[in-house]
Each structure stands twice: as structure tokens, then as C-alpha cells.
Amino acid sequence: MASAPSSCAKSVEVMLNRSWAKLNLRSEKVTNWIRLVCARLGVRLHLLKRRVITWLNPPYRTIEVDGSLPSQLKKNTLYIVAEDGFQEQAAMLCPCGCAQILHLNLLPDERPVWRVLRNRDGTTSLRPSVWRKRGCHSHFWFRDSRVIWVNDLHK
Ligand SMILES: [Zn+2]
Incomplete structure (x- = not known):
């Protein structure tokens, strides 16, 4: 019975480590996704800016x-x-x-x-x-x- 808490603690530790690893992986994925979206959005914002400038100052x-x-x-x-x-x-x-x-x-x-x-x-x-x-x-x-x-x- 003495080993029960330690094995429980171990499994909790393993679970936490796995969760932490998943979380890290997820946060890395999320970070990459945000970077990608921002990069795409950045390009789109740039195009939008050009369009607005063209719209405000159309060519003759x-x-x-x-x-x-x-x-x-x-x-x-x-x-x-x-x-x-x-x-x-x-x-x-x-x-x-x-x-x-x-x-x-x-x-x-x-x-x-x-x-x-x-x-x-x-x-x-x-x-x-x-x-x-x-x-x-x-x-x-x-x-x-x-x-x-x-x-x-x-x-
Ligand atoms: Zn004038």
C-alpha cells in the first residue's frame, strides 16, 4: 500500500509531462499558425492598402x-x-x-x-x-x- 501514492504520483507526473509536451507542441503549432496567418494577412493588408490608395487616387x-x-x-x-x-x-x-x-x-x-x-x-x-x-x-x-x-x- 505504501507504493500506491508514489505510483499514483508517478502516473500524475507522466500525465503532466505528456500534457505539457502536447501543450508545447500545440502552442508551437498555434504560434506557427498565427505567424502564417499574420504573414498572409500582412500580404493582404499590403494589397488592401494599395487598392485603397488606387481608389483614393485613381489613374487618369x-x-x-x-x-x-x-x-x-x-x-x-x-x-x-x-x-x-x-x-x-x-x-x-x-x-x-x-x-x-x-x-x-x-x-x-x-x-x-x-x-x-x-x-x-x-x-x-x-x-x-x-x-x-x-x-x-x-x-x-x-x-x-x-x-x-x-x-x-x-x-
Ligand atoms: Zn485648383
């Missing part, structure tokens, strides 16, 4: 028009006016929302002059930046069909 469409601008300009659209095959001006609604039409000269013998760059991926860029000296004083770059505010570049 570039439309080439012959001769003259339409009477109503659409938002998020860069118009390139060409006549006889020569690009004369680019135009867009001011991206600040002030509803002013920005006319950007593309004729090289007049100043100021902008260059339209058509990128391989179908996007458009303008050079140099657009800086309104009057009105809303917007200052932005138009790169890869997106408006990049100059203030944002310095943040």
Missing part, C-alpha cells in the same frame, strides 16, 4: 482629341489636343477640385511648354510639374497617369 485616362476640347471636361481625364498630327495642348480639370481647366501648352516654340510622355504600360506623364501661379496655387507632378502633389513628395 488619357484621351486624344482632334482640334478642340469637348465643352465639358471629365474628372480624372487628361486630354491631348492635336491638330494635323501636332500635339498642341494638354488639358485637364484642376485636380484640387477647384473646377478650373488647366491648359498646358505642348508647342515647343511657345513658353511655358510641357512634354507628354507615353509610358510602355499605357500610362502618361507630363514634364515639368504643373504649378498654378494664380487661383488655387496647385503644384503637382503628373506621373504615370497619377497626380502627385508636390507637398506629398516632401512628407
Whole structure:
């Protein structure tokens, strides 16, 4: 009878060790699972962030028009006016929302002059930046069909 408590204690110890081992194994599995989920979630969060940025700052469409601008300009659209095959001006609604039409000269013998760059991926860029000296004083770059505010570049 004297050995009963010790054998009981031993079996309890064995049980505890097994439980501890299982617990450790489980906690390792749980930790790995959490790491995996976080890694996947991290990637998803990254994609979500990009989507939100794209949604908040959608790329512009570039439309080439012959001769003259339409009477109503659409938002998020860069118009390139060409006549006889020569690009004369680019135009867009001011991206600040002030509803002013920005006319950007593309004729090289007049100043100021902008260059339209058509990128391989179908996007458009303008050079140099657009800086309104009057009105809303917007200052932005138009790169890869997106408006990049100059203030944002310095943040
Ligand atoms: Zn403006």
C-alpha cells in the first residue's frame, strides 16, 4: 500500500509531462499558425492598402482629341489636343477640385511648354510639374497617369 501514492504520483507526473509536451507542441503549432496567418494577412493588408490608395487616387485616362476640347471636361481625364498630327495642348480639370481647366501648352516654340510622355504600360506623364501661379496655387507632378502633389513628395 505504501507504493500506491508514489505510483499514483508517478502516473500524475507522466500525465503532466505528456500534457505539457502536447501543450508545447500545440502552442508551437498555434504560434506557427498565427505567424502564417499574420504573414498572409500582412500580404493582404499590403494589397488592401494599395487598392485603397488606387481608389483614393485613381489613374487618369488619357484621351486624344482632334482640334478642340469637348465643352465639358471629365474628372480624372487628361486630354491631348492635336491638330494635323501636332500635339498642341494638354488639358485637364484642376485636380484640387477647384473646377478650373488647366491648359498646358505642348508647342515647343511657345513658353511655358510641357512634354507628354507615353509610358510602355499605357500610362502618361507630363514634364515639368504643373504649378498654378494664380487661383488655387496647385503644384503637382503628373506621373504615370497619377497626380502627385508636390507637398506629398516632401512628407
Ligand atoms: Zn485648383
